[in-house]
Every structure is written in structure tokens, then in C-alpha cells.
Amino acid sequence: MKKLKKIKIRVNGKIKTVHNEISLYNLIISLKIPITKVAIELNNVIVDKNKLKKIKLKNNDIIEIVHFIGGG
Numbered sequence: 001m002k003k004l005k006k007i008k009i010r011v012n013g014k015i016k017t018v019h020n021e022i023s024l025y026n027l028i029i030s031l032k033i034p035i036t037k038v039a040i041e042l043n044n045v046i047v048d049k050n051k052l053k054k055i056k057l058k059n060n061d062i063i064e065i066v067h068f069i070g071g072g
Helices: 024-030 049-054
Strands: 006-011 014-019 038-042 062-067
Touching: 024 038, 024 049, 024 062
Parallel strands: 006 062
Antiparallel strands: 006 014, 038 062
């Protein structure tokens, strides 16, 4: 069995340690964040939500997750 290496990423300013094979989609799911109600930025680029499963995170990636809030 292959042992997965750990990498460090920054999510909304906080450093997290994750497996180096994790996709951006799996990270969002593990954080229990509703994908339909957020905008996701990876290294200062807004991510197309249709590509979340294809994007593998790398060491030192910076992820910003912004929640949409309704109101008036």
C-alpha cells in the first residue's frame, strides 16, 4: 500500500495539513462547505466549480472560500 505524503496548504488564512493527492473538491467536502453557496479561489484565481474534481492540491497552495450571504 502506498503511503500518502502530507502537504501544507492555506485555507482562508489558516494552515492545514492534507494528503498530497487530495482534490480541491474533496477538500471542500471534508470541510462540510456547501459548494453551491461559495466562490472558491486557488492562488488568486477563481475556480470553475465544474473543474473542482480535476484540480489536485499542491504544497503551499492558497485557497480562499467566500460564502454568499443573502439579505437586503
